[in-house]
Amino acid sequence: MGTREQDAVLGNAAFHTPAPGRLIQWGVGPGNSADVYVLAEAAQTGRRCTVALHELAAEEESGLHVHTLEDEGFYVLEGEITFQMPDDGIEIHASAGEFVWHPMSRAHGFKTADKPVRLLQFLLPGTELVPGVFELTEGEKGARIDSPEKFAKFAETVDRDYGMRFGGPDGPPPSLRARSSQGPFTPDARLLMPPEIDTVVNSPFKSDPTTVHKLPQGPMYEPANLIFHAFGHQTGNVFGMLELIWTAPGMIGPHTHTLEDEYFYVVEGEFTLHLSTLDGVVTYVGKAGDWIWGPRDIPHYFTVGESARVISGEIPGGTMIEFFYGMAMGRGSDLTTEEKLAEFKEWSVKTSGMHDLAEGEWPGEVIPAPTSH
Numbered sequence: 061m062g063t064r065e066q067d068a069v070l071g072n073a074a075f076h077t078p079a080p081g082r083l084i085q086w087g088v089g090p091g092n093s094a095d096v097y098v099l100a101e102a103a104q105t106g107r108r109c110t111v112a113l114h115e116l117a118a119e120e121e122s123g124l125h126v127h128t129l130e131d132e133g134f135y136v137l138e139g140e141i142t143f144q145m146p147d148d149g150i151e152i153h154a155s156a157g158e159f160v161w162h163p164m165s166r167a168h169g170f171k172t173a174d175k176p177v178r179l180l181q182f183l184l185p186g187t188e189l190v191p192g193v194f195e196l197t198e199g200e201k202g203a204r205i206d207s208p209e210k211f212a213k214f215a216e217t218v219d220r221d222y223g224m225r226f227g228g229p230d231g232p233p234p235s236l237r238a239r240s241s242q243g244p245f246t247p248d249a250r251l252l253m254p255p256e257i258d259t260v261v262n263s264p265f266k267s268d269p270t271t272v273h274k275l276p277q278g279p280m281y282e283p284a285n286l287i288f289h290a291f292g293h294q295t296g297n298v299f300g301m302l303e304l305i306w307t308a309p310g311m312i313g314p315h316t317h318t319l320e321d322e323y324f325y326v327v328e329g330e331f332t333l334h335l336s337t338l339d340g341v342v343t344y345v346g347k348a349g350d351w352i353w354g355p356r357d358i359p360h361y362f363t364v365g366e367s368a369r370v371i372s373g374e375i376p377g378g379t380m381i382e383f384f385y386g387m388a389m390g391r392g393s394d395l396t397t398e399e400k401l402a403e404f405k406e407w408s409v410k411t412s413g414m415h416d417l418a419e420g421e422w423p424g425e426v427i428p429a430p431t432s433h
């Protein structure tokens with residue numbers, strides 16, 4: 061599973077894209093070439109999202125552009141990059157380990173610092189922009205954009221077919237939102253944690269990986285460190301992102317999400333996902349750089365070997381991340397009686413539509429995480 065040929069039919073099945081994904085070498089402008097690796101296409105995710113890994117050179121600029129169809133999120137894997145968002149009146153500087161969100165319909169662009177950058181790009185909902193726009197300029201197809209005339213033609217095609225608009229000599233493409241529709245704005249582009257906000261918005265922000273929470277030991281959970289990168293309340297409830305860091309073998313036991321599809325990107329270590337599908341149990345062993353997709357309503361559990369760092373989240377966003385935030389705030393820290401355990405499980409279902417499987421409901425043996433002792 062996981063090859064493009066097998067998954068090109070529109071659907072929403074579980075799949076695994078081994079690192080680094082499908083390479084497209086693309087270029088806009090003379091001598092300008094970049095590598096993008098496609099990790100998830102719209103056809104594979106039921107149009108929930110598309111995801112790509114970009115390898116950018118030092119001091120590279122994207123040019124200001126507007127997406128009319130997708131909100132866009134960026135997780136910086138390596139290097140430093142500055143996002144310009146002139147319609148929002150801000151620039152966001154981001155380093156490795158930080159996540160940046162920018163809603164659709166307003167101009168944005170980026171510029172890398174003096175070192176190369178590796179960047180994960182999430183587009184919500186999934187459209188044909190990835191890989192379509194990049195394939196238009198794929199170097200080996202001889203379609204490289206190497207003159208102003210070719211760029212004008214390219215920009216016209218991209219606007220017509222992908223709803224993506226570039227700026228020109230007169231400046232950036234115009235925002236498609238009235239000022240009044242921009243909602244409450246985060247002045248310093250900082251991710252607002254739940255106690256700080258009581259309104260659902262869709263505004264630019266940047267996460268703070270220095271704020272680390274704990275996932276405590278639970279009946280189905282091993283301890284982990286948690287970094288909250290995106291809550292539903294700041295993405296118009298379309299996206300959530302959580303980073304889980306294990307420094308010892310760990311697992312999360314069999315459960316089912318009824319409201320959201322779940323994604324995993326393995327940053328470091330090894331992460332094994334077991335899914336109970338209609339075709340039987342499918343196991344994906346995720347290594348660093350791998351992408352794994354697990355649609356809603358498919359029971360699953362996962363294990364971590366010696367250690368792992370995994371980016372995960374749900375689409376659409378909002379409820380599962382609230383579940384983990386509740387855990388980080390102490391929910392489930394005392395499950396010493398049957399009553400407390402039942403109350404915790406009821407809270408879990410009510411908060412996130414997430415159901416733990418009862419003993420024996422998983423088809424077959426649940427394989428624990430390997431341990432070195």
Ligand SMILES: [Fe+2]
Pocket residue numbers: 125127132168
């Ligand atoms: Fe963009």
Ligand SMILES: [Fe+2]
Pocket residue numbers: 315317322360
């Ligand atoms: Fe899950």
